Amino acid sequence: MGLTTIIGIGLAIGSLVFSFMLEGGKLSDLFSLTALLLIFGGTIGATMVSFSFTELMAVPALIKKIIAGSHQDEIGVIEEIVRMAETVRREGLLYLENKLPQLYDPFMRKGIQLIVDGTDPQMVRNILETELYAIEERHHSGFQIFETAGGYAPTMGIIGTVMGLVKVLGSLANPETLGPAIAMAFIATLYGVGSANIFWLPVAEKLKNISKKETMLRELEIEGILSLQAGSNPMLIRERLTAFLNPAHKKKFEGEGGD
Numbered sequence: 001m002g003l004t005t006i007i008g009i010g011l012a013i014g015s016l017v018f019s020f021m022l023e024g025g026k027l028s029d030l031f032s033l034t035a036l037l038l039i040f041g042g043t044i045g046a047t048m049v050s051f052s053f054t055e056l057m058a059v060p061a062l063i064k065k066i067i068a069g070s071h072q073d074e075i076g077v078i079e080e081i082v083r084m085a086e087t088v089r090r091e092g093l094l095y096l097e098n099k100l101p102q103l104y105d106p107f108m109r110k111g112i113q114l115i116v117d118g119t120d121p122q123m124v125r126n127i128l129e130t131e132l133y134a135i136e137e138r139h140h141s142g143f144q145i146f147e148t149a150g151g152y153a154p155t156m157g158i159i160g161t162v163m164g165l166v167k168v169l170g171s172l173a174n175p176e177t178l179g180p181a182i183a184m185a186f187i188a189t190l191y192g193v194g195s196a197n198i199f200w201l202p203v204a205e206k207l208k209n210i211s212k213k214e215t216m217l218r219e220l221e222i223e224g225i226l227s228l229q230a231g232s233n234p235m236l237i238r239e240r241l242t243a244f245l246n247p248a249h250k251k252k253f254e255g256e257g258g259d
Contacts, residue, residue: 005066005067005206008202009198009199009202012197012198013198016194016198017030029183030187030190032184032187032188032191035160035184035187035188035191036191038156038159038160038163038188039153039156039157039160039188039191039192039195040191040195042152042156042159042160043149043152043153043156043192043195043200044149046152046156047145047148047149047152050145050148051141051145051148055141055142055145056145058138058141058142059142059145062142062143062145062146062207065207065210066203066206066207066210074216074217074220074244074245075245077105077108077217077220077221077224078220078224078238078241078242078245081221081224081225081227081228081237081241082234082237082238082241084096084099084228085227085228085232085233085234085237086234088228088231089231089234093115093116093228093229093231094116096112096115096116096228097116099112100112100113100116105221107128107131107132107135107218107221108221108225110127110128110131111124111128111221111222111225112225112228114127114128114225115225115228115229121226121229121230124225124226124229125222125226128218128221128222128225129222132215132218132219132222135214135215135218136211136215139207139210139211139214139215140211142207142211143203143204143205143207143208143211144204146200146201146203146204146207147200147201147204149196149200150196150197150200150201150204151196153191153192153193153195153196153200154189154192154193154196155192156188156192157188157189157190157191157192157193158188158189158192159188160185160187160188160189160191160192161185161186161188161189163185163188164181164182164184164185164186164188165182165185167181167185168181168182168185216244217244219244220241220244223240223241223244224237224241227240227241
């Protein structure tokens with residue numbers, strides 16, 4: 001799992017539990033199987049109603065992406081494009097056809113195939129930007145699932161608390177049981193608000209961040225592919241593409257001389 005994900009979720013849960021125990025609470029007081037079933041079952045059920053089956057089937061892949069973390073190699077892509085540009089200046093554009101089997105990135109392979117086929121540059125840009133738009137829409141659908149769950153969870157917590165208080169009001173004849181019953185009723189609100197702010201919404205933000213990075217990489221690739229098609233100087237291509245790097249990576253890349 002991504003290191004920041006482990007540390008972040010662990011720190012959030014640990015801080016909540018530890019602060020509760022510092023005030024004299026017991027760990028067992030925070031556990032309620034009924035509240036767990038209500039909050040997580042209700043949240044997941046309501047979220048399922050909000051999306052199509054096809055969209056929900058993407059959730060395992062999204063979770064896998066979160067666990068694996070983001071491994072975008074912008075510098076590696078720039079170096080690859082510059083190497084291809086150097087070879088194209090010697091061998092010609094059709095040389096790239098031999099390069100296609102070695103390209104594991106479907107987006108890059110599609111772009112190179114288009115320019116090898118002699119597609120008009122503006123058409124190449126239009127096709128790749130349309131492909132990028134479709135990718136962004138799929139990403140939006142993905143993180144929206146977790147955002148929606150983060151919206152439902154606190155409401156489910158309130159519903160659980162109300163249900164618990166209804167039970168409490170029905171047991172007013174036994175005052176000695178009121179305290180524990182009220183405490184248990186509010187556990188549902190804790191689960192609802194806690195799960196939204198520790199899991200559902202942070203996961204949605206993580207997916208947004210991954211999506212932004214992938215979008216930037218695709219935009220870099222589009223510019224690189226069009227520069228290859230135009231026969232631009234490899235040094236100029238390097239300078240143009242390094243503009244997409246964040247300052248830290250750009251400084252490192254330029255310090256290494258792009259090697």
